[in-house]
Amino acid sequence: MVMRTAMTYVKIRVAGPKAASEVAVVADTGSTFTWIPAEILSKVGVLPASRRRFKTIEGREIERPVAEAKLEVMGESTTTIVVFGEKGDAMVLGAYSLEGLGLLVDPVTKELRKVEAFIAY
Numbered sequence: 658m659v660m661r662t663a664m665t666y667v668k669i670r671v672a673g674p675k676a677a678s679e680v681a682v683v684a685d686t687g688s689t690f691t692w693i694p695a696e697i698l699s700k701v702g703v704l705p706a707s708r709r710r711f712k713t714i715e716g717r718e719i720e721r722p723v724a725e726a727k728l729e730v731m732g733e734s735t736t737t738i739v740v741f742g743e744k745g746d747a748m749v750l751g752a753y754s755l756e757g758l759g760l761l762v763d764p765v766t767k768e769l770r771k772v773e774a775f776i777a778y
Contacts, residue, residue: 670729675702695741
């Protein structure tokens with residue numbers, strides 16, 4: 658389900674080796690990776706694999722654990738990099754995951770839709 662507002666909200670299914678969980682996030686093409694609360698990732702059995710540094714929109718540098726998890730959105734699924742979000746971090750579906758899912762945010766309607774064709778050069 659996608660709600661139409663200034664931002665594009667979408668429900669995604671995050672799956673790990675133990676379970677799966679649905680969560681509502683913002684589809685954010687300005688974020689490289691998908692950010693999910695650490696509690697949810699731990700609950701589904703996703704364990705941190707490494708740490709990465711990020712620069713926030715305010716210019717601060719932060720470090721967070723990352724791993725791979727399976728995401729399902731609008732009938733599409735992919736294994737993608739997820740960031741273990743902390744309190745105060747936004748919950749977002751990032752550009753890397755959107756591309757892996759074959760989805761994009763329509764700039765006019767602000768709705769999530771499937772890519773009709775991929776570039777094959």
